[in-house]
Amino acid sequence: MLGLTRKIFPKCITSSKLQTRATSNKVEEIKITLNGKECSVPRYYTVLQAARSRGVPVPAFCYHERLAVAGNCRMCLVHVEGLAKPQVACQTTVYKDMKIWTNSEVALKAQESVLEFLLAEHPLDCPICDQGGECDLQDLSMKFGNDRSRFTDIHFVGKRAVENKDLGPLVGTEMTRCIHCTRCIRFAGAVCGVEALGSTGRGTDMLVGTYVDKPFLSELSGNVVDLCPVGALTALPYRFKARPWELVRTDSIDVTDATGTNISINHRFNRVLRVLPRENDEINQEWLSDKGRWAIDSLEMQRLVAPMCRIENCLETLDWNSALKLTAKILKYSDPKRIMAVAGPHCNVETLVACKDLVNTLGSELTFIERGMIYTTTKADLRAAYSLNMNMKDIIKADKILLVGTNPRFEAPILNAWIRKAFLENETDIYYVGPKCEYNYDAQHQGTSYNCITNIAKELSKANTPLVFIGISHLEKEYSKKIYTELFEIFANFTNKDWNVIHVIPREASWAGALEAGWQPGGCHEFSHCNPQVVISLGADDFVYKWKPPNNCKIIYIGFQGDRCSELAEVVLPGSAYTETEGVYLNMECRSQEAWPAVSAPRDARRSWKILRALSEYCGATLPYSDSASLHARMADISPNFVNYSKYQDKLFKELIPSFVCKAQEGLDEHFDVELKALEDYYCSCVFSSNSPTMVLLSNLENLAVAEKDEAKCRRELRAARINAIVKQGLGDYIYEPKPLRK
Numbered sequence: 001m002l003g004l005t006r007k008i009f010p011k012c013i014t015s016s017k018l019q020t021r022a023t024s025n026k027v028e029e030i031k032i033t034l035n036g037k038e039c040s041v042p043r044y045y046t047v048l049q050a051a052r053s054r055g056v057p058v059p060a061f062c063y064h065e066r067l068a069v070a071g072n073c074r075m076c077l078v079h080v081e082g083l084a085k086p087q088v089a090c091q092t093t094v095y096k097d098m099k100i101w102t103n104s105e106v107a108l109k110a111q112e113s114v115l116e117f118l119l120a121e122h123p124l125d126c127p128i129c130d131q132g133g134e135c136d137l138q139d140l141s142m143k144f145g146n147d148r149s150r151f152t153d154i155h156f157v158g159k160r161a162v163e164n165k166d167l168g169p170l171v172g173t174e175m176t177r178c179i180h181c182t183r184c185i186r187f188a189g190a191v192c193g194v195e196a197l198g199s200t201g202r203g204t205d206m207l208v209g210t211y212v213d214k215p216f217l218s219e220l221s222g223n224v225v226d227l228c229p230v231g232a233l234t235a236l237p238y239r240f241k242a243r244p245w246e247l248v249r250t251d252s253i254d255v256t257d258a259t260g261t262n263i264s265i266n267h268r269f270n271r272v273l274r275v276l277p278r279e280n281d282e283i284n285q286e287w288l289s290d291k292g293r294w295a296i297d298s299l300e301m302q303r304l305v306a307p308m309c310r311i312e313n314c315l316e317t318l319d320w321n322s323a324l325k326l327t328a329k330i331l332k333y334s335d336p337k338r339i340m341a342v343a344g345p346h347c348n349v350e351t352l353v354a355c356k357d358l359v360n361t362l363g364s365e366l367t368f369i370e371r372g373m374i375y376t377t378t379k380a381d382l383r384a385a386y387s388l389n390m391n392m393k394d395i396i397k398a399d400k401i402l403l404v405g406t407n408p409r410f411e412a413p414i415l416n417a418w419i420r421k422a423f424l425e426n427e428t429d430i431y432y433v434g435p436k437c438e439y440n441y442d443a444q445h446q447g448t449s450y451n452c453i454t455n456i457a458k459e460l461s462k463a464n465t466p467l468v469f470i471g472i473s474h475l476e477k478e479y480s481k482k483i484y485t486e487l488f489e490i491f492a493n494f495t496n497k498d499w500n501v502i503h504v505i506p507r508e509a510s511w512a513g514a515l516e517a518g519w520q521p522g523g524c525h526e527f528s529h530c531n532p533q534v535v536i537s538l539g540a541d542d543f544v545y546k547w548k549p550p551n552n553c554k555i556i557y558i559g560f561q562g563d564r565c566s567e568l569a570e571v572v573l574p575g576s577a578y579t580e581t582e583g584v585y586l587n588m589e590c591r592s593q594e595a596w597p598a599v600s601a602p603r604d605a606r607r608s609w610k611i612l613r614a615l616s617e618y619c620g621a622t623l624p625y626s627d628s629a630s631l632h633a634r635m636a637d638i639s640p641n642f643v644n645y646s647k648y649q650d651k652l653f654k655e656l657i658p659s660f661v662c663k664a665q666e667g668l669d670e671h672f673d674v675e676l677k678a679l680e681d682y683y684c685s686c687v688f689s690s691n692s693p694t695m696v697l698l699s700n701l702e703n704l705a706v707a708e709k710d711e712a713k714c715r716r717e718l719r720a721a722r723i724n725a726i727v728k729q730g731l732g733d734y735i736y737e738p739k740p741l742r743k
Contacts, residue, residue, distance in 0.1 A: 028042070030042075032100060044093070046089065048060065051078075058076050059076060059111060059143070059144050060073065064183055066191075068190060072181070073179065075111060075115070076089035077089070078100055086110040112144060115140060115144060116145070119137075119145070120151040121160045123159060126138065131230060135229070135231060136230065137230045160176065162178065168216055170236055170290065170294060170698070178230070178232040184208070184227060184233060193218075193440025194216070194218045194440065196214070198211065220290065237294055242266075247267065247274075251263075251594075252264070255346045255585065256289065256295060257289065257414070257507060258506040259412050259413075260588070261288055263288060267579075272299060281393065282392060283589075288414075290413075294692070297694055305604060306574060307573055307604065309571050310570050324614055326571055328620075330554055330556065331615075335533055337366075338364070338531065339363075340530055341536040342537050343514045343519055343539075344370075345510055345539070345540075347510040348608075349642055350582075350609040351538060351583070352514050353634060354613060354623060355367070355609075361623070367518070369519050369520070371473075371523075373385070374475070374662070375475060375480040376657070377660050388590075389502070391589065392414075393418065396422045400465075400466045401431070402467070403432035403443065403469050403471075405470065405471040410438075410681065410682040411471070411505055412588070420440055435677060437674055457491075464496065467503065469505050471505060481663065485658075487502055488502070505588065509587075510585075513585060516641060516642070517638055524543045527543070528547070535554070537557045538558055539559035554571075558608055559575050560605065574603075575605060576597075576601040576605055590651075591646065592644055593646055594646075
């Protein structure tokens with residue numbers, strides 16, 4: 001099995017290591033000759049990197065700048081003067097006065113021969129291959145290949161045929177197309193941390209797959225489809241639905257977690273068909289979590305498409321004019337100080353600002369997010385108190401990391417990819433306090449109670465660049481005061497003043513944006529104290545599982561997907577999903593990023609901030625903006641960070657946080673818990689993913705594999721479930737059996 005472990009991975013050459021070396025103070029450069037032109041490149045460059053840095057194209061299949069170098073496709077052969085044979089560019093290091101030719105007859109003939117060998121064994125099924133139009137083999141064959149082959153049916157016994165592998169309901173396999181670039185193997189071992197894929201045999205007998213019959217399940221498994229340069233690995237939910245030249249691409253932001261992953265929404269005929277990652281070296285590199293990639297079919301489930309009001313315990317549809325009049329009547333005839341707004345996990349900043357302005361204009365200050373933060377007296381006014389206090393890419397510099405009550409692998413998969421990168425390349429020591437979870441790196445368990453934090457934190461304080469990550473769910477517990485007090489005392493004399501040690505890992509995409517806009521934390525705990533008459537829910541559902549609204553409390557629900565809160569609402573106003581409206585989102589770094597609408601909202605659904613703007617007119621408290629430009633001007637007045645797009649800003653006043661931490665109770669010793677311990681907990685961890693047929697299928701498969709003891713029976717059940725899923729997805733129909741409400 002070809003896999004990459006921590007012991008051998010640091011020895012492999014990766015572009016990230018080369019970039020780290022390039023940022024050092026002194027980079028020794030040498031002179032080489034590239035296609036007859038002299039140039040200077042760093043001494044540690046390979047020939048391929050030297051050529052591409054100068055804009056000279058060198059074809060390659062197996063090489064990927066974020067993976068270890070394999071050098072097994074031989075597509076990047078170049079001619080080096082003084083050497084008898086063409087050299088592999090991705091593995092050959094440059095040396096002084098080296099003369100390299102990428103366009104000589106020797107190099108072009110070698111590249112053409114490699115393509116000829118590959119196409120001799122490759123099936124001619126491009127018309128039915130999902131990779132058609134995005135295939136590296138097609139592109140390189142057109143540019144570097146020949147228009148005919150010497151292999152004919154008379155002299156050639158036939159093409160190689162390989163049995164397909166069963167990697168699960170997400171990744172489809174056509175292994176006859178595989179060219180053995182091993183990108184999927186290196187990605188699974190290095191980035192996913194799942195040693196599931198490997199290779200057996202040599203030459204024409206080489207096979208890529210798994211030793212045992214089991215699915216390849218990981219929170220980042222969908223990225224192998226993007227990495228595959230041919231059509232050997234394809235996306236089953238997207239299978240046979242569209243061609244790439246038929247799709248319209250729109251830049252957006254993933255809202256399934258708080259990392260702010262840059263994505264590209266591909267749609268056709270006003271329907272979202274797939275989501276792909278966009279490259280951003282400071283956030284997601286070029287990876288995307290499975291939930292952000294595959295949960296898009298949730299956008300067609302339980303959608304709210306028309307305004308509704310409650311009549312005799314039933315929700316009846318009505319027109320917008322009547323719905324807004326009824327909503328305004330409810331707000332006007334209520335006590336202004338008892339009007340409360342609760343923000344959901346997927347709200348953009350425009351909606352949050354418009355809702356807060358409306359509630360404040362009506363005379364109320366009760367605007368809350370669902371999660372609480374009881375350890376500070378400032379109501380989370382300081383960004384450093386509730387965010388990631390560093391640039392995400394700098395995690396790789398850490399030498400020791402402590403995880404307190406969190407499992408970033410499933411709470412923030414992209415952030416966890418940076419932690420794993422630090423573990424592999426910087427040999428970072430990782431410790432965790434809490435229950436045992438499925439981590440994809442060697443993490444040392446320190447215990448489950450608060451008392452275990454002190455000793456390990458003191459050891460971390462002696463490190464050069466330590467990091468402490470705290471799970472967001474623990475900030476609403478009483479012991480969070482004790483945690484922060486102890487951690488700040490331990491790291492008070494930390495010598496590296498330019499390095500921030502303590503960080504929070506949020507889980508909701510709206511978390512940082514809501515707190516930046518002035519919303520208060522702790523909505524789920526404030527209901528009993530505020531006793532609201534009216535609750536405006538912006539897609540919030542979790543609070544109704546913890547609080548039963550009294551009979552005299554009326555809920556106004558503004559959101560795109562119906563769940564428990566919409567069932568209890570007096571008025572339902574259908575909003576737009578993140579794929580249907582423009583918006584600004586702040587990720588866990590408090591970095592402001594823009595998302596753009598890809599498709600239009602279904603039927604009578606409208607953009608949420610425009611609903612609130614229209615509602616303000618009916619209430620006689622018209623908001624002072626009517627378009628996106630004036631609303632963004634209002635956002636800039638609230639916080640200039642809202643319109644400072646894509647730039648990371650250092651947190652200010654970090655030193656003031658200890659003085660704002662509340663005094664903790666004595667004798668408190670709580671045991672930490674983590675909500676997302678294993679992969680089966682990841683797929684359906686929120687309302688949005690729980691409505692996705694693909695996520696429900698994955699959750700059922702994972703639970704079945706865990707619960708079933710008879711391995712043979714388990715394999716049969718999994719195979720039958722996957723076949724049914726493939727048939728359903730292949731027909732293009734979203735068949736969904738409603739999941740019972742959470743307890």
